[in-house]
Amino acid sequence: MEDLEQFRLEVRQWLEANCPESQRQPMPPEEQYWGGRRGKFASEDARLWFERMRDKGWVAPEWPTEYGGGGLSPQQGKILAEEMKALRCRKPIFGLGLWMLGPALLEYGNEEQKQRHLRAIVNGEARWCQGYSEPGSGSDLASLQCKAEDKGDHFLVNGSKIWTTKADQCDWIFCLVRTDPDAKKQEGISFLLIDMDDPGISTTPIELISGESEFCQTFFDNVKVPKENLVGELNQGWSVAKALLVHERKLMSEIGSDSPRQVLVPNAAAREYAEFVDGRLADPELRRRLAEYDMRMQAIGLTHFRTFEEKVAGQRSAAPLIMKYAGTEAEKQKSELLLAIMGSRGLGWEGKEFSEAEIDTVRNWAMSYAMTIAGGTSEIQLNVIAKNVLQLPQ
Numbered sequence: 001m002e003d004l005e006q007f008r009l010e011v012r013q014w015l016e017a018n019c020p021e022s023q024r025q026p027m028p029p030e031e032q033y034w035g036g037r038r039g040k041f042a043s044e045d046a047r048l049w050f051e052r053m054r055d056k057g058w059v060a061p062e063w064p065t066e067y068g069g070g071g072l073s074p075q076q077g078k079i080l081a082e083e084m085k086a087l088r089c090r091k092p093i094f095g096l097g098l099w100m101l102g103p104a105l106l107e108y109g110n111e112e113q114k115q116r117h118l119r120a121i122v123n124g125e126a127r128w129c130q131g132y133s134e135p136g137s138g139s140d141l142a143s144l145q146c147k148a149e150d151k152g153d154h155f156l157v158n159g160s161k162i163w164t165t166k167a168d169q170c171d172w173i174f175c176l177v178r179t180d181p182d183a184k185k186q187e188g189i190s191f192l193l194i195d196m197d198d199p200g201i202s203t204t205p206i207e208l209i210s211g212e213s214e215f216c217q218t219f220f221d222n223v224k225v226p227k228e229n230l231v232g233e234l235n236q237g238w239s240v241a242k243a244l245l246v247h248e249r250k251l252m253s254e255i256g257s258d259s260p261r262q263v264l265v266p267n268a269a270a271r272e273y274a275e276f277v278d279g280r281l282a283d284p285e286l287r288r289r290l291a292e293y294d295m296r297m298q299a300i301g302l303t304h305f306r307t308f309e310e311k312v313a314g315q316r317s318a319a320p321l322i323m324k325y326a327g328t329e330a331e332k333q334k335s336e337l338l339l340a341i342m343g344s345r346g347l348g349w350e351g352k353e354f355s356e357a358e359i360d361t362v363r364n365w366a367m368s369y370a371m372t373i374a375g376g377t378s379e380i381q382l383n384v385i386a387k388n389v390l391q392l393p394q
């Protein structure tokens with residue numbers, strides 16, 4: 001315990017000495033650094049901050065040092081995250097490689113794959129995207145059809161993936177492919193790492209109602225993938241896929257805690273926008289919703305704390321399964337509440353008549369719905385909880 005307090009002190013001192021002042025401000029999404037061949041730093045300070053964190057091993061604090069990580073224990077990792085939050089230090093880099101593929105490779109990758117890909121992620125050299133969903137396979141992911149045929153020294157990949165976030169800006173894609181069309185559906189799937197520059201890969205951006213384009217459809221037309229890019233055993237990719245989804249869902253369960261946007265906070269927003277009588281919020285329904293929201297956030301915070309303690313104690317816990325559902329639904333509830341509080345000020349999407357925080361809050365409301373779909377919809381999470389936690393019949 002004393003050691004951890006000492007560690008906290010050292011972390012605080014290091015961050016104070018090394019995190020430039022400009023990197024201790026809220027970060028608009030366009031200033032995030034995602035690495036890879038097309039990655040750009042928003043400023044020289046952002047570059048310096050990334051390089052210092054990388055050299056310290058704190059880009060991936062809990063990964064082993066031999067792969068460029070910091071070798072920290074979960075408790076130390078938590079302290080680092082808390083101290084960064086307290087000093088408002090920006091995250092030096094973002095990415096699916098760091099959050100999802102890296103942890104899965106640590107568990108399932110061979111030594112060569114770990115050396116090659118984990119280092120590239122930590123060094124900001126490779127940006128990854130996720131090739132799971134297909135036009136006919138979303139919730140029923142195991143029905144996927146994108147196929148990889150064994151051609152001796154390589155696989156030949158044909159098919160397409162959809163909703164591939166930022167595929168057109170990524171260097172690599174981790175992909176689920178069908179390698180045995182005759183096996184039961186979960187048993188004929190493999191997990192491949194594919195270089196987006198390989199001949200035969202193309203991406204088509206999908207334009208959204210906002211005019212922006214977060215996603216692509218990704219096409220594979222006779223793409224040759226070296227055998228060494230298979231992660232885990234042939235036809236056993238479903239296990240890798242599920243392990244990776246656990247990391248994705250954990251990340252998404254904490255989605256509201258760390259928004260890059262200047263989203264309003266319900267209690268403060270109520271003081272600014274709602275009517276008060278004798279120091280009390282006038283609308284009783286709004287009072288009820290605010291109290292309900294506060295209680296839910298308290299419960300979620302405590303459950304995160306419990307999950308962490310269970311992990312440190314090496315205990316199995318059902319909480320991670322439940323928290324993606326609870327966290328993303330709570331974020332949606334918060335966004336709805338904010339819009340109710342803001343009234344007509346919650347109608348702005350762009351334009352000078354609305355403040356940046358008002359626009360960010362409305363945009364975050366739209367995103368909160370997307371988050372209950374990405375990484376497995378709320379309905380599917382409830383099915384999984386019913387089956388795996390409550391042991392209900394199919």
Ligand SMILES: Cc1cc2nc3c(=O)[nH]c(=O)nc-3n(C[C@H](O)[C@H](O)[C@H](O)COP(=O)(O)OP(=O)(O)OC[C@H]3O[C@@H](n4cnc5c(N)ncnc54)[C@H](O)[C@@H]3O)c2cc1C
Nearest residue numbers: 130131132133138139163164165370373374375376377379
């Ligand atoms: C913001 C965002 C980012 C994403 N990024 C990626 C990415 O990078 N890579 C990637 O591979 N995918 C990505 N996705 C896709 C995502 O994984 C799928 O959208 C999701 O799994 C749902 O699949 P679907 O869209 O095909 O919907 P469907 O599976 O067609 O579902 C349609 C509706 O039916 C419901 N439903 C389906 N089956 C059942 C059932 N058995 N019981 C009850 N209800 C059911 C669903 O809950 C949903 O409401 C992203 C999605 C979003 C929103």
